[in-house]
Amino acid sequence: MKTHNFSAGPAVLPQVAIENTAKAILDLNGIGLSLIEISHRSKDFQAVIDEAVALMKELLGLPEGYHVLFLGGGASTQFATIPMNFLKTKAAYLETGVWAKKAAKESKGFGETVIVASSADKNFNYIPKNYVVPSDADYFHITTNNTIYGTEIRTDIDSSVPLIADMSSDFLSRPTDISKYVMVYGGAQKNIGPAGATFVIIKEDFMNNIANRHIPTMFKYATHTAEGSMFNTPPVMPIFTIKETLKWLKSLGGLKAIEKMNIEKANILYDAIDSSRIFMGTAELDSRSLMNICFVMKPEYAEKEEAFMSFSKSKGMSGIKGHRSVGGFRASTYNALPKESVMALVDCMKEFERTV
Ligand SMILES: *Cc1c(COP(=O)(O)O)cnc(C)c1O
Numbered sequence: 001m002k003t004h005n006f007s008a009g010p011a012v013l014p015q016v017a018i019e020n021t022a023k024a025i026l027d028l029n030g031i032g033l034s035l036i037e038i039s040h041r042s043k044d045f046q047a048v049i050d051e052a053v054a055l056m057k058e059l060l061g062l063p064e065g066y067h068v069l070f071l072g073g074g075a076s077t078q079f080a081t082i083p084m085n086f087l088k089t090k091a092a093y094l095e096t097g098v099w100a101k102k103a104a105k106e107s108k109g110f111g112e113t114v115i116v117a118s119s120a121d122k123n124f125n126y127i128p129k130n131y132v133v134p135s136d137a138d139y140f141h142i143t144t145n146n147t148i149y150g151t152e153i154r155t156d157i158d159s160s161v162p163l164i165a166d167m168s169s170d171f172l173s174r175p176t177d178i179s180k181y182v183m184v185y186g187g188a189q190k191n192i193g194p195a196g197a198t199f200v201i202i203k204e205d206f207m208n209n210i211a212n213r214h215i216p217t218m219f220k221y222a223t224h225t226a227e228g229s230m231f232n233t234p235p236v237m238p239i240f241t242i243k244e245t246l247k248w249l250k251s252l253g254g255l256k257a258i259e260k261m262n263i264e265k266a267n268i269l270y271d272a273i274d275s276s277r278i279f280m281g282t283a284e285l286d287s288r289s290l291m292n293i294c295f296v297m298k299p300e301y302a303e304k305e306e307a308f309m310s311f312s313k314s315k316g317m318s319g320i321k322g323h324r325s326v327g328g329f330r331a332s333t334y335n336a337l338p339k340e341s342v343m344a345l346v347d348c349m350k351e352f353e354r355t356v
Contacts, residue, residue, distance in 0.1 A: 001315075001316045002316055002344075003316050003318050004316055004317050004318060004337075004341035004344050004345065005318050005319055005337070005341070006317065006318060006319040006320045006330075006331040006332050006333070006337070006341070006345070007318065007319030007332060008147055008148075008169075008190070008292060008319065008323070008330060008332045009147065009168075009169065009187070009189045009190040009195075009332070010189040010190075010194060010195050011189065011190055011191070011319075011332055011334050011336075012332075012334055012336045012337050013193070013194070013241065013245060013336050014244070014245055014248040014336045016244065016248055017193075017241050017244035017245045017247075017248055017336075018241070020244045021035075021237070021240055021241045021244060024240055025237070028044055029044055031044060035048075035236065035237060035240055036236065036237055040230065040233050040234060040236055041230065045236060048236075048239060048240050048243055049070065049228070049229060049230075049234065049239055049243075051243050052070065052239055052242050052243035052246060053068045053228075055243065055246035055247060055249075055250060056068045056199075056201075056246060058250070059172065059246060059249060059250060059254055059255055060172075060176060060178055060201075060255070061175075062178055062201070063178065063179050065203055065204045065205060066178060066201055066202065066203050066204065067200075067201070067202050067204065067224075067225040068199070068200075068201055069199070069200040069201075069202070069221075069224050069225065069229045070188075070197045070198070070199060070200075070229045070234050070235065070238075070239050070242070071197070071198045071200060071224060071229060071234065071235075072196070072197070072198065072234070072235055073198055074187045074195075074198055075099070075166055075168045075185060075186050075187040075198060076102065076187075077198065078166070078185045078198065078200065079102055079103040079105075079106040079107075079166075080106040080109075080219075081219045081221070082103075082106075082107070082139070082141065082164060082183070083106060083107040083109070083110035083111065083113075084110055084211070084213070084215055084219055085207075085210055085211060085215060085219070085220065085221055086138050086139055086164075086206075086209055086210070086211060087107060087110045087111045087113075087138055087139075087211055088111070088138050088209070088211045088212070089111070089112070089136055089137070089138055090111060090112035090113065090114055090134060090136065090137050090138065091107045091110075091111065091112070091113050091114070091137060091138055091139055091140075091141065092113075092114045092115075092116050092133045092134055092137040092139070092140040092141065092161065093107060093113060093114070093115055093116065093140075093141045093142075094115075094116055094117055094118075094128065094131070094140070094141070094142045094143070095115045095117065095118035095119070095120060096118075096119055096124055096127060096128070096142070096143050096146050096149075096151060096153075097119075097124045097143060097146035097147075097148055097149050097151070098124075098148055098325065099143050099146065099147065099148070099166060099168070100141075100142075100143040100146070100166070103141055103143070103166060104141070107141070110211075110213075114134055114137065116131040116132065116133050116134075116140070117130075117131035119151075123149070123325070123326070124146060124148075124149040124151065125149060125151065125282055125283050125284055125287070126151060126283070126284040126286075126287040127151050127152075127153055127286075127287040133159065133160065133161055134161075135160060135161065137161045138161070138162070138209065139161060139162045139163070139164050139182065139183075140159050140161050140162070140163050140164070141164045141165070141166070142157070142163065142164070142165050142166070143165070143166045143168075144165050144166070144167045144170050145167070145168070145169040145170035145173075145289055145291050145292070146289070146292075147168065147169040147190065147291070147292050147332075148292075148323040148325055148326060148330075149282070149283060149292075149294060149325075149326060150281075150282065150283045150288065150289045150292040150293055150294035150326075150330065151283045151284075151287040151288065151289055152170060152287070152288065152289035152290060152291065154174065154290070156176060156177040156180040156181070157180070158180065159180070162182040162183075162206055162209075163180060163181045163182060164181065164182060164183045164184070164185075165181055165183070165184045165185075166184075166185060166186055167184045167185070167186045168185075168186030168187045168190050168191075169186070169190040169191060169291050169292065169332075169334075170190075170191065170289070170290070170291045171184065171186050171190075171191055171192060171199065172191060172192055172246075172249060172255060172258070172335065173191060173255075173258060173259065173262050173290060173291060173334070173335055174255060174258070174259040174262070174290075175255040175256055175259060176255070178201060181201075181203075182202070182203045182205075182206035183200065183201065183202045183203065183206065184200075184201045185198065185199060185200040185201070185202075186198070186199060188238055188242055190291075190332075190334060191291070191334045191335055191336075192242050192245055192246070192335075193238050193239075193241045193242035193245055194237070194238045194241050195238070196235040196237070196238040197234075197235040197238035197239055197242060199242075200221070200224075202221055202225065204225070207221055207222055207225065210222070217231075218231070218232070245336070248336075249335065258335050261335075261339070262290045262291070262333065262335065263290060264339065265290075265333045265337065265339050265342045266288075266289075266290040266293060266333055268339070268342050268343065268346060269293050269331060269333065269342050269345065269346060270288065270293065272346040272349055272350070273293070273295045273349075276349065276353060277298075277353060278297060278298055278301040278304065278352075278353050278356055279295050279296070279297060279298065279349060279353075280295060280296060280297075280298050281293075281294065281295050282294045282295060282296055282326055282328065290333065291332060291333060291334055292330055292331075292332050292333075293330065293331045293332075293333060294322060294326055294328065294329070294330045295328055295329050295330075295331075296322070296326075296327060296328030296329065297328065301356060304356055305327075305328065307352075307356075308329075308349075308352050309321065309329075311348070311351075311352050312345070312348050312349075312352070315344070315347075315348040315351075316344065317344070317345055317348060319332065320345070331345060
C-alpha cells in the first residue's frame with residue numbers, strides 16, 4: 001500500500017530529489033567521493049550552491065540587489081538575528097500564530113516591539129485586516145503561512161515600512177513579488193528541502209540599516225552575503241537536495257504552474273470538508289491556507305476523532321494529526337504532495353463518513 005505523506009515538516013519532497021541526493025551521497029558526479037565527504041570549497045560543491053542560487057533567482061524572477069543565502073540555525077535563529085541586526089527604534093509584528101509570537105518575543109529582547117494586530121482572540125483562525133503599522137518602525141514582520149492554524153497571506157502586501165516575511169511553510173508555492181520585501185526567510189524543511197538549511201533572501205540596500213550594537217560575526221547578514229554563504233561550512237547535503245527540488249520545480253513550469261497545482265489540490269480537499277456531514281474546517285474562508293489544511297469533527301461527531309485517525313492510518317494516510325493547539329486533523333499539501341494523495345484522503349474521509 002502506498003503511504004501518503006501529509007507531514008507538516010519535515011515534509012514530502014519530490015522523489016527525484018531524494019533519489020538524486022541518495023546517488024550524490026554515494027558518489028558525487030562520478031568523482032569517487034561522497035557529497036558529504038568533500039570540501040565545501042571544492043569546485044564540485046561550489047557548482048552545487050551556485051546552481052541552487054541561480055535556480056532560486058530564476059524561479060522567483062529575483063530583481064537585482066538581492067542576496068540568496070543558505071545558512072544553518074533554522075527559521076528560529078532568524079527570529080533573533082533580524083532584530084539584532086535591524087531593530088533601532090522599534091519593530092512591528094503581525095501576530096498570526098505561534099511562530100509569529102516566537103518571532104516577536106525575540107524582538108522584545110532587543111527593543112520596542114509593537115504588535116500591530118493579533119488573531120489570538122479566535123485561536124489564530126484568521127488573518128487580521130485593517131491594522132496600522134507605525135511609520136517609524138524599522139521593519140514590519142509577517143508570517144505568510146501559519147503552519148499550525150492553516151491560515152495564509154496569499155498576496156504580497158504593500159507596506160510603507162520595510163517588510164520582512166517568515167515564509168517557512170509557503171515559500172515557492174506561488175509567484176512572489178520579492179521587490180515588496182526587504183527580506184524573506186524560512187527553514188527549508190517545509191516546502192523546499194530537508195531540515196538543516198535556512199534560506200534567506202535579503203536586499204543589499206536594507207543591510208545598510210544595521211543597528212549600532214555588538215553583533216557576533218556569525219549573526220551579521222553582511223558576513224554571509226560577503227562570502228556567498230561560505231563564511232563557515234554551510235549545510236552541504238540539504239543545499240544539494242534544495243538544488244534538486246528547484247530543478248524539479250523548474251521542470252514542472254515554475255511557480256505559476258505549481259500555484260495552479262496547489263490551488264487544485266487544496267480545492268479538492270476544502271470542497272470535501274465543506275460538503276461533509278461530519279467534518280468541518282477551522283480557518284475562516286478568506287484566510288485559508290493552500291499548504292496546511294486544518295479540519296476537525298463537527299461537535300456532534302467529536303467522539304469519532306480517534307476512530308478516523310486509526311481508519312485513515314489503515315488507508316495509508318500519514319501525518320494528518322492536527323497540532324495540539326488546534327486539535328483534529330491537518331493535511332499539509334506542500335508542493336511535492338501529489339494530487340493522488342489528496343484524492344486518496346478524500347476517498348478515505350468519504351468512506352469513513354458512510355460508516356457513522
Ligand atoms: C516550522 C516553522 C518555523 C520554525 O522553523 P525552524 O527551522 O524549525 O526553526 C518558523 N516559522 C514557521 C512559519 C514555521 O512553519
